[in-house]
Amino acid sequence: MVNLDPRNGQVTVAFFGRGGQGIKTAARVLGRALFIHGYNVQALPLYGAERRGAPVYSYVRASALDIEERGSANADITVLVDRGVSSQAHLSGIVIANSKKDENGMLCVDLTSPISRLGVFALSIAAAAAAAAIIAELDVSNIKTAIEKEIRVPRSLLEVEQALAEDLFYEVKSKPLPKPWPEEKSSASILELSPEPWELSNPIIKASGTSVMRKTGSWRVKRPVIVPEKCKACFLCYVACPESVITLDEKHIPSISYDNCKGCMICRSVCPFGAIQEFPETEVQPIA
16 A cells, blocks of 8 residues: 555655546546545646647645645556556556556556446546555545545436446455556656657648548547448448548448547447447457
């Protein structure tokens, strides 16, 4: 467990993921839980231009004393909500990775499967609960109250989210903790996210069809699957797809590019024949 000394203790938690995954909200929920417990808290995000899918970082710092510093170069707990941004993350402390696979030096927890029925936004709840579980001073009531304060949803859905957080909290508590990652010596007061290759981020579009270079399928929580026997080749899904990831063959039979499909399920909602079904991503493809 990571401990907060009641006299001068401090703990810092960093969340890494993508825009739209609730990285900022995860920090707010965990920060609220620590505040409820009686600590002084900072909860701040760091990102560039707001864009769904762009790398996002947020951190929470809690202390029994006044907090006079800003930014975070090293964390006691690092939560990798999206493994796709691990190359841009500064790993330090105990590392929690959103993964079904065990990885050396990391506490691997499947954060995606439990929230698949709720949508990708619920990753914020899962990430906050996982981090809270290894902070010795927090108990599950802190995180459940924090969810109620920070997440604005109907009461029936709130109770589902609180139950989900409780299950993840105790799942993480039952796991052995890996050794902390060695802290890198750094004089930086603010963590910098390295830019992506210019071919993907250059604002000047010099050729058509460049969006296919960005593989956005890793953002997907739910996967649309076409049932050939039910498809009538009406091509409504092709017209409605906001990402243009559905293509038609010479007979107007659609197919989906899962490299770039974000799982918005608009295609499923417009299909009049029920030819597109919805499956949790973790049931059809392991988390990388």
